[in-house]
Amino acid sequence: MGAIIYQIKRMSWSEIVLLISLVLVAAFLFLPILFIFNHAFKPFSELFNYPPTFIVRQPTFQNFNDLIMKTATGAVPFTRYMFNSLIVVVCTLFAVIFTSLMAAYVLSKHKFYFKSLVMAIIMLALMYAPETVGIPRYLVISWLNINNTYLGHILPFIASPVAVFLMKQFIDQIPNDLIEAAKIDGATELRIFARLVLPLAFPAVATISIITIQAVWGDTQASTLFMQDETMKTLPYYITTLTSAGAGGNTIAGQGIAAAAGLLMFLPNLIIFLLFQKRMMETMVHSGVK
Amino acid sequence: MKPNLTTTKRPMRMMPAISIQKMLSALWRQRLSYIFLAPFLICFTLFILVPVFMAMFMSFTSYDGFHMPRFVGFDNFISLITQDQIFMKYALPNTIKFAFFVGPVGYVLTFFLAWLIYQLPKSVRDIVALAIYAPSMVGGLALTVVWQAAFSGDYVGYLNHFLLKFGFIKAPILWLQTPDYFLDIMIVVTVWMGFNVGFLAMLAGFDTVNRELYEAGRIDGIANRLQEIFYITVPSMKPQMLFSSVMAIVGTLKAGAISTQLSGAPISPQYSGHLILNHVDDYAFLRYELGYASMVSVVLLVISYFAMKLSYRLFGQKEGE
Incomplete structure (x- = not known):
């Protein structure tokens, strides 16, 4: 804090005006998040006050309690969705980090046939949005017979061109001499990968973690399309049933619960981002497409 | 010899x-x-190449998910152009309007916001950037709660309450049920949440610009900050701008879900927020015309391919640069 105050004192007038207006813009854009935080802790009596209130007056954990208890009476308990989500996020995270790191390392430092072809396809696939081809993806999943399994959640995420691309751009700036030196010292490829590339690429790994966790933790495509078994679906899918009016969700009483669920969806992302923000900016410096 | x-x-x-x-x-x-x-x-x-090629193949067939796909040639494409009124009247114009405001306009907005933030001292910069980046982290799903409360059609809705209080309107407006407002609300919400990875890439990109270039520019007669942006900043960080614009295209493409989330139904009120992606979902999951749906998604992929080509043309580096 001291450093911030010191820097603000040193700013010129125009800079202070800029700072204040930007802080206002940021605060405005931040409103939805404040809203979720407050709404999640509002007791039932405050949710539908007139005039509507923004800040919670008597915070309570009632909504979180309801969120857990509401489904306990239903077919599938809340904890099951939560458990599925956690399993899927953790497995996907490790799978994506290792596959993309391995692929990126090879694409960056090895010479082999078809390398430029693979790279060209990855560049083209950067613009790919899985939402556009949901049906063929569903067919592929059925052929592989991984409906209603955790693999059906995890495998599609491994195909992440953005992760490989960001990773490759970052590894590109690890000097080749370093790897050559390790080879001369007799290190095997596996050793180079584990002891040299993995630690050096840590900022990129952190960035990929942020992007992957965000994508997986909020994903509903796998649950809606690939999982027919209710016990295999994940938390975000459950939340859609709370917020959509038609699907049996009670919109009036559901608001507080939905806000609590929304907060639950947001917090892991925020924590991970705060942990890795510096590393992420280091990686984004190399995100340029050349 | x-x-x-x-x-x-x-x-x-x-x-x-x-x-x-x-x-x-x-x-x-x-x-x-x-x-x-x-x-x-x-x-x-398995999950990208095969699905894309399958979609291409299926777009030439009539397929309902149960019977064998029947090859129909270009029939799907022809009926899209000649018979599909909903596509021509709603999905296409809506998507064009949506893509324009969320794409180029949102992109320029992102750039200027990132640039303004970059003028701040380092320690403050991170906090402001976090506040702006945060909404995109929440994800559209959790924010549904926020938008439904903000744009709620009764007196309790935050926007209605605000406008009534200051006398802009006399009676509450049904924001999410009125076709006239629906698309605009979608655009605002998407731009709001659109400060994502691309925004961070740009913010980081400013760091890569060689400081000495600005000095040299001043000597060469660059008069103001705006010229500085045009002649030095943008050309120096083209690679980041390109990455960011590709991310923007993906973001716009994916955005079909927002209309479902806002309206709480698969089809928005009177097709007012019907985007091409909603059209795909409509045919695939409500009508089970998978062949036709695939064709529409192929059209969408082709459109995005050209959008990407265009951004490469704009920000791609020429030989010898």
């Missing part, structure tokens, strides 16, 4: 056999590279 000729000639004739052998042995020598690449490449093929 004669024997020499034959010796030089013989390898020439052997060329194909040798090069195949060479290639195979090279492939074997490079086996580790392929093993490293394999897990990603297999998943990539």
Whole structure:
């Protein structure tokens, strides 16, 4: 804090005006998040006050309690969705980090046939949005017979061109001499990968973690399309049933619960981002497409 | 000279056999590279390449998910252009309007916001950037709660309450049920949440600009900050701008879900927020015309391909740059 105050004192007038207006813009854009935080802790009596209130007056954990208890009476308990989500996020995270790191390392430092072809396809696939081809993806999943399994959640995420691309751009700036030196010292490829590339690429790994966790933790495509078994679906899918009016969700009483669920969806992302923000900016410096 | 000729000639004739052998042995020598690449490449093929090609194939068929797909040639494409009123009247114009405001306009907005933030001292910068980046982290799903409360059609809705209080309107407006407002609300919400990875890439991109260039520019007669942006900043960070614009295109493409989330139904009120992606979902999951739906998604992919080509043309680096 001291450093911030010191820097603000040193700013010129125009800079202070800029700072204040930007802080206002940021605060405005931040409103939805404040809203979720407050709404999640509002007791039932405050949710539908007139005039509507923004800040919670008597915070309570009632909504979180309801969120857990509401489904306990239903077919599938809340904890099951939560458990599925956690399993899927953790497995996907490790799978994506290792596959993309391995692929990126090879694409960056090895010479082999078809390398430029693979790279060209990855560049083209950067613009790919899985939402556009949901049906063929569903067919592929059925052929592989991984409906209603955790693999059906995890495998599609491994195909992440953005992760490989960001990773490759970052590894590109690890000097080749370093790897050559390790080879001369007799290190095997596996050793180079584990002891040299993995630690050096840590900022990129952190960035990929942020992007992957965000994508997986909020994903509903796998649950809606690939999982027919209710016990295999994940938390975000459950939340859609709370917020959509038609699907049996009670919109009036559901608001507080939905806000609590929304907060639950947001917090892991925020924590991970705060942990890795510096590393992420280091990686984004190399995100340029050349 | 004669024997020499034959010796030089013989390898020439052997060329194909040798090069195949060479290639195979090279492939074997490079086996580790392929093993490293394999897990990603297999998943990539299964879940990206195969689905895209399947969608292309299915777009020429009539397929309901139960019977065998029946080959119908270009019929799907022809009926899209000649008969699909909803596509022509709602999905296409809506998507064009949506894509324009969320794409280029949102992109320029992102750039200027990132640039303004970059003018701040480092320590404050991170906090402001976090506040702006945060909404995109929440994800559209959790924010549904926020937008439904903000745009709620009764007196309790935050926007209605605000406008009533200051006398802009006399009676509450049904924001999310009125077709006139629906698309605009979608655009505002999407831009609001659109400060994503691309925004961070731009913010980081400013760091890569060589400081000395600004000094040199001042000597060469660059008069103001705006010229500085145009002649120095943008050209220097083209790579980041390109990455960011590709991310923007993906974001716009994916955005079909927002209309479902806002309206709480698969089809928005009177198709007012009907985007091409909603059209795909409509045919795929409500009408089970999978062939037709695939065709529409192929059209969408082609459109995004050209959007990407365009951004490469704009920000791509030319030879020797």
